[in-house]
Amino acid sequence: MTIFIFDSNGYVGFLSNLGWLNILSDALSPTSKICEHFFADGCTEDLEELKKALDNITSSNQALQELIEDLRMLLDKCEDIAILCDGWVEDTDGE
Amino acid sequence: MLTSEGENFTNRQGLRKVKRIWGSYRPSPMAKRKIIPRNKQNTTDKTGDRKRIPKSPFGVMKGNQGIIVKTISKGDSANITLDSKCLEVIKKFAEENGITPHIIVKDENTGEWFHKEGAKDWSMRTMKKITDEKMRELF
Numbered sequence: 001m002t003i004f005i006f007d008s009n010g011y012v013g014f015l016s017n018l019g020w021l022n023i024l025s026d027a028l029s030p031t032s033k034i035c036e037h038f039f040a041d042g043c044t045e046d047l048e049e050l051k052k053a054l055d056n057i058t059s060s061n062q063a064l065q066e067l068i069e070d071l072r073m074l075l076d077k078c079e080d081i082a083i084l085c086d087g088w089v090e091d092t093d094g095e
Numbered sequence: 096m097l098t099s100e101g102e103n104f105t106n107r108q109g110l111r112k113v114k115r116i117w118g119s120y121r122p123s124p125m126a127k128r129k130i131i132p133r134n135k136q137n138t139t140d141k142t143g144d145r146k147r148i149p150k151s152p153f154g155v156m157k158g159n160q161g162i163i164v165k166t167i168s169k170g171d172s173a174n175i176t177l178d179s180k181c182l183e184v185i186k187k188f189a190e191e192n193g194i195t196p197h198i199i200v201k202d203e204n205t206g207e208w209f210h211k212e213g214a215k216d217w218s219m220r221t222m223k224k225i226t227d228e229k230m231r232e233l234f
Contacts, residue, residue, distance in 0.1 A: 002152040002163055004181050011180040017154045066150075087181030088165060091174050091218045 005071075006085045007078040015074060016067055021084070024067050031057055043083040050082070051075050152185045153194065161185075161194040167202045176218030186214035198222070199230070 001018040004011060015021065025039035032053040038044045054072055059065045075082055153161035163185070167173050177185075177198070189196040198217050200209040208230060209222035 001154050001165065002181065002185065004178075004184075011178055014150075014152065014181070014184040017151055019154060070150075086165070087178045088175045089178050090172065091176035091220065093176070093218070 001086050004085050004087045005074040005078065006083040006087075008080040011087075012077050012082075013070075013074045015070060015084070020063075020067060023064060024071070027059060027064060028054070028057065028068070038082070039084070042085075043081060045081050047075060047078055047080075047082060150188075151192075152188055153196070156194075159194050160197060161189055162197045162199060165198065165200045167200065167204065169203045171204070173202050173204060173219050176216070182214055182217055189214055199225075 003015045003018060003021045005013050005015055016024065021039075028035040029039050030036070034044065034046055034049045034053045038050055044050055051072065054068065054075070057068060059068060151161070153163055155162040155164065167175070185196055188194070195212065196214045198211050200219065200222060201207075202209065208225050208227070209219065210225040210230065211217060211222045
């Protein structure tokens with residue numbers, strides 16, 4: 001499964017695949033309550049708090065570090081809410 | 096529903112709706128096991144393509160076949176499509192890396208599997224039913 005970030009306006013950007021989302025979640029969830037809730041709920045309205053929580057987090061794993069940076073960049077683009085989403089939506093054209 | 100045109104999710108009702116969408120579209124581990132034998136799946140999950148290309152949109156790789164598996168949970172509508180901007184990301188990655196993209200959808204309402212090759216219009220109405228046997232042939 002592919003994981004994208006959506007906000008109240010829809011598509012924001014591509015994050016990763018499900019496997020790496022799990023790695024990202026395992027790495028970040030223990031670091032703060034807001035990170036834990038974000039990955040558990042799949043969304044958050046507390047964007048500033050989440051961005052603040054990610055501020056000083058680094059990883060020695062280069063791939064993981066790049067993903068954390070991607071997440072930060074995507075969160076900066078989000079308005080109002082950040083949603084972890086697989087991108088599937090209701091098909092209105094077929095009705 | 097969540098569309099690229101956007102419905103407003105800034106209120107609490109919207110947030111609940113988002114959570115419901117997220118909750119209802121969880122992938123099924125069963126879906127991956129249909130394609131890759133369990134003993135090999137563990138290896139792929141831990142050390143496979145995912146590790147080499149973390150920015151790959153494909154959850155499963157077999158040779159140059161990139162596979163995305165989607166499960167429609169019981170009670171959820173099968174009248175779905177992949178957002179066009181999301182599909183564009185998949186298409187671009189596939190083209191740049193010489194990957195043939197495939198989508199496999201399992202509808203848990205009917206137990207049927209659907210398939211489409213190529214990154215063009217991934218809506219359920221354009222996918223074809225696929226048997227387990229045919230799926231093993233393909234992958």
